[in-house]
Amino acid sequence: MPGRPKVLLSAYACRPQGGSEPGAGWAWAKAAARDHDVWLLTRGKFAHEITEELAQRPVPGLTVVPLEMPRWVLRLRRRPADVYWYYPLWQGLARRTAARLHAEHAFDVIHHLTFAVDWMGAGVVEASSAKVIWGPVGGSTTAPLSMAHWLGPRGMAGELVRRAYTGLRRRLTGRKMAQTADLMVAQNNDVADTFRPYAREIVVEPNVAIRRFTASGPYEPFGDPGVKTALFVGRLIPWKGVLLAISALARPEAANWELRVIGDGPDWGRAESLAWQLGVRDRVEFMGALPREDVLAAMFRADALLAPALREAAGWAVTEALASGCPVVCVDRGGPAVIVGPDEGVTVPWRGDVVGELAKGLGSLRGRITPVDRWGPDRLPDLLSEWYTPARVTAD
Numbered sequence: 001m002p003g004r005p006k007v008l009l010s011a012y013a014c015r016p017q018g019g020s021e022p023g024a025g026w027a028w029a030k031a032a033a034r035d036h037d038v039w040l041l042t043r044g045k046f047a048h049e050i051t052e053e054l055a056q057r058p059v060p061g062l063t064v065v066p067l068e069m070p071r072w073v074l075r076l077r078r079r080p081a082d083v084y085w086y087y088p089l090w091q092g093l094a095r096r097t098a099a100r101l102h103a104e105h106a107f108d109v110i111h112h113l114t115f116a117v118d119w120m121g122a123g124v125v126e127a128s129s130a131k132v133i134w135g136p137v138g139g140s141t142t143a144p145l146s147m148a149h150w151l152g153p154r155g156m157a158g159e160l161v162r163r164a165y166t167g168l169r170r171r172l173t174g175r176k177m178a179q180t181a182d183l184m185v186a187q188n189n190d191v192a193d194t195f196r197p198y199a200r201e202i203v204v205e206p207n208v209a210i211r212r213f214t215a216s217g218p219y220e221p222f223g224d225p226g227v228k229t230a231l232f233v234g235r236l237i238p239w240k241g242v243l244l245a246i247s248a249l250a251r252p253e254a255a256n257w258e259l260r261v262i263g264d265g266p267d268w269g270r271a272e273s274l275a276w277q278l279g280v281r282d283r284v285e286f287m288g289a290l291p292r293e294d295v296l297a298a299m300f301r302a303d304a305l306l307a308p309a310l311r312e313a314a315g316w317a318v319t320e321a322l323a324s325g326c327p328v329v330c331v332d333r334g335g336p337a338v339i340v341g342p343d344e345g346v347t348v349p350w351r352g353d354v355v356g357e358l359a360k361g362l363g364s365l366r367g368r369i370t371p372v373d374r375w376g377p378d379r380l381p382d383l384l385s386e387w388y389t390p391a392r393v394t395a396d
Contacts, residue, residue, distance in 0.1 A: 004035065004036055004037045004061065005035075005036045005037070005108040005109065005388060006036065006037050006039075006105055006106065006107045006108050006109075007032055007036040007037065007038045007039070007107060007108065007109045007110075007111060007388065008038075008039045008041065008098055008101060008102065008105075008107045008109070008110045008111070008124065008130070009028070009029055009032060009038055009039070009040050009041065009111050009113055010041045010042075010094050010098065010110075010111070010112045010113060010122065010123065010124040011025035011026075011028070011029060011040060011041065011042045011113040011114045012025075012042065012043060012087065012090060012091070012094075012114050012115050013025050013042075013043070013114040013115060014026050014029060014040065014042040014043070014046055014050070014113075014114065015046050015049055015050075016049055016050060016053035017049065017053075019292060019316060020316045021114050021115065021116060021207075022046070022114070023209065024113070024114060024116070024207040024208070024209055025042065025113050025114040026050075027209035027377045027380065028113050028207070028209065028380055028384070029062065029113070030059050030062070030377070031209075031377060031380030031381045031383075031384055032111070032380075032381075032384050032388075033059050033060070033061040033062040034061075034381040034385075035381060035384075035385050036061065036108075036109070036384075036385075036388065037061045037063075038061055038062050038063065039063045039065055039101060039105070039107075040062060040063065040064050040065060041065050041067055041094050041097060041098065041124075042064065042065075042066060042067070043066070043067065043068065043090070044066040044067060044068030045068065046066070047064065047066035050064055051064075065097065065101070067090065067093050067094060067097060068090075069086070069089055069090060069093065087115065087120065088120075088121055090123075091121050091122060091123035092123060093123070094123035094124055095123030095124060095126070096123075098110060098123065098124045102128065102129075102130065106129075106130075107130045108130055108131065108388070109130055109131045109132075109133065109388045110124050110125075110128055110130045110131070110132050110133070111124075111132075111133040112124050112125050112133070112134050112135070113135075113136075113207075114207075116135065116136055116137045116138055116187060116207050116313070116314075117137060117138065117139045118135075118137040118138060118139040118140055118170060118174045118186075118191055118194070118195065119139050119166045119167075119169035119170040119173060119174050120169070120173070121173050121177070122134060122177055125177045125180055125181055126180055127180060131182045131183070131388065131390070132180065132181045132182050132183075133181060133182065133183045133184075133185065133387060133388075134177050134178070134180075134181035134183070134184050134185065135181075135183075135184055135185030135186060135187070135205075136185040136186065136187045136205050136206060136207040136314075137184070137185065137186065137187060137191065138186070138187035138188060138191055138207075138313025138314060138334070138335065139166060139170070139191065139313060140170070140190045140191040140193075140194040140195070141188060141190040141191070141311040141312070141313060141333055141334040141335075142159070142162075142163055142190075142311055143155075143159050143238075143239045143310035143311045144310065144333075144350055144351075145159075146351070147310055147350070147354075150238070150241065150243050150244055150310075151238040151239065151310075152238055152267075152270065154238070154266075155237070155238025155239060155267075156238075158238070159238075159239065170194070174195065175195070175198045178195045178198040178199040178200075178202075179198050179199070179200070181199070181200065182200055182201065183200070183201050183202075183203070183387060184199040184200075184201070184202045184203075185202075185203055185204075185205050185387075186202055186203070186204050186205075187204075187205070187206050187207060187313050187314050187334075187335055187338075188204065188206065188313065188314070188334050188335045188337065188338050189204060189337070189338065190333070190334060191204075191313075192204050203387075204338060205383065206314045206315070206319075206335050206338055206339055206375065207314055208314050208315070208316055208319040208335075208339065208375045209375070209376065209377040209380060210316070210319040210320055210323045210375055210376060210377075211323060211373065211376045211377065211378075212323045212324075212371040212372060212373040212376065213296060213299075213300070213320070213323050213324040213325075213371060214371070215300045215324075219300070219301070219368075220301055221301060221303070222258070222260070222298075222301050222302065223258055226256060227256055227257070227258055228256060228257050228258070228303040228304070228362075228365075229257070229258050229259075229260060229301070229302050229303050229304075230245070230257055230258070230259050230260070230302065230303065230304045230305070230306040230329075230362060231259075231260050231261075231262060231298055231299065231302045231304070231305050231306065231321075231326070232245045232259060232260070232261045232262065232263070232305075232306050232307070233262045233263060233295055233305065233307075233317040233321075234262075234263050234307075234309065234317060235263050235264070235265040236261070236263050236264060236265030236266065236267040236268045236271060237265045237266060237267055238267060239309065239310045239311050240263075240265075240267075240308075240309050240310075240312075241307075241308030241309050241310055241331070242261060242263075242267055242271045243267070243270065243271055243274055244308040244331075244354060244355060244358060245259060245261075245306045245308055245358070246259065246271055246274050246275050246278065246280065246284055247274065247278065247355045248306065248308075248355050248356075248358040248359040248362065249278070249280045249283055249284065249359075250278040250279065250280050251355065251356055251359035251360075252359075253356075253359040253360045253362065253363035254358075254359040254362045254363060257283070257303075257362050258283040258284070258285070259280075259283060259284045259285070259306065260284075260285045260287055260298065260302070261284065261285065261286045261287060262287050262288075262289070262290050262295055262298065263288070263289055264288050264289040268286065271286075272284075272286065295317075295320075296320060296324060299320060299321050299324040299326045300324050300325070300326070302321075302326050303326075303327075303365065303367070303368065304326065304327050304328065304329055304345070304362060304365055305317065305318065305321035305326050305327070305328045305329070305345075306329050306358065306362065307321075307328055307329065307330040307331075307336055308329075308330065308331050308354070308358055309330070309331065309333075309334065309336065310331065310333060310334075310350070311333060311334055312333070312334040312335050312336055313334055313335050314334075314335035314339070315330075315334070315335040315336040315339050318330060318335070318336045318339050318340065319339055319375050322339070322340065322344050322345075322369070322371070322372035322375070323371055323372055323373065323375070323376070324371060325368045325369055325370065325371040325372075326368060326369075327344055327345040327346075327365050327368065327369050328340045328344065328345035328346075329345055329346045329348065329358055329361035329362055329365070330345065330346075330347055330348070331347070331348055331349075331350045331354065331358075332347045332348060332349050332350055333350050339375060341372070341374070343369065344369055344372055345361070345365070345369075346360075346361035346362075346364060346365070348360075348361050
């Protein structure tokens with residue numbers, strides 16, 4: 001489409017049917033193509049799925065450039081360590097490809113989308129005649145050391161190692177990219193506070209893109225009359241806060257609440273033992289990992305989502321709950337604190353009696369809410385048009 005600004009997007013994770021990070025890559029790429037001609041750099045393994053999606057729902061102005069490392073490199077890949085060595089190799093390939101395409105097309109904007117991590121390198125974030133945008137990115141949020149009791153020995157050790165490793169990478173890599181980019185987009189206020197001294201310009205915007213949901217049938221609550229149901233959705237790992245959620249049920253303010261835990265992970269045993277110890281095991285149901293459709297169905301029936309994660313960068317489950325009309329009780333850290341509005345649940349301080357505040361938050365809810373569409377993908381085209389203007393800047 002002649003006359004439209006040209007944009008190069010880099011999205012390592014990008015899938016039309018993906019959730020979280022891959023889904024964000026696709027939603028933002030489609031949004032950018034409304035008013036711009038877009039070249040999308042993404043993993044070659046997603047190319048077939050994207051081609052099928054575009055055959056059914058074309059996106060004019062979107063050109064997909066699949067990138068993959070040579071086959072012999074692919075054969076060496078092993079999860080989960082591959083993110084630490086394969087990802088940098090792919091970013092190097094993206095950097096070289098971006099330079100070649102920029103020489104051919106003279107892009108107005110070059111934008112790194114995913115991975116959304118503020119301590120990992122982004123190949124396209126370098127000095128350019130195009131306007132360079134980095135983000136939305138997260139990662140700076142940490143689990144408070146004052147919450148060591150809830151993390152447990154292993155969780156605390158993992159948090160300390162993460163702080164040391166990502167902190168060093170953030171100083172060596174993240175700061176440089178913040179200084180290079182014309183605009184840095186932070187997923188939450190923690191990231192913005194960390195990088196504000198280094199970024200040329202910074203804004204806060206979560207990468208979530210969730211439309212409001214509608215139930216397929218009438219509202220059917222889980223519990224008996226007078227009993228309310230809260231959901232915990234996420235991996236059962238220390239910083240997600242499942243022990244905090246269970247402990248809140250033992251407080252008087254949450255005496256008429258039950259908790260359904262959706263997810264699996266190494267903290268299952270510790271969580272179940274705590275439920276027995278606190279005398280609330282009969283009010284806690286461990287449902288294991290469920291398909292996304294079943295999770296959404298549960299959100300249509302629940303009275304609240306209890307989300308006490310200590311370092312969530314964005315919060316897709318939180319956004320899905322709001323989009324389905326389920327209020328959220330969360331901790332004032334990371335992405336959920338940005339996503340949950342004042343009439344959409346309760347955000348409690350992480351200092352002091354966190355458990356008591358979570359219980360009070362549950363007790364203060366007055367029922368389900370109107371489904372929230374504030375974080376839907378429809379907001380993205382206008383947002384990107386604003387970020388992409390002025391389209392071209394003068395290189396240093």
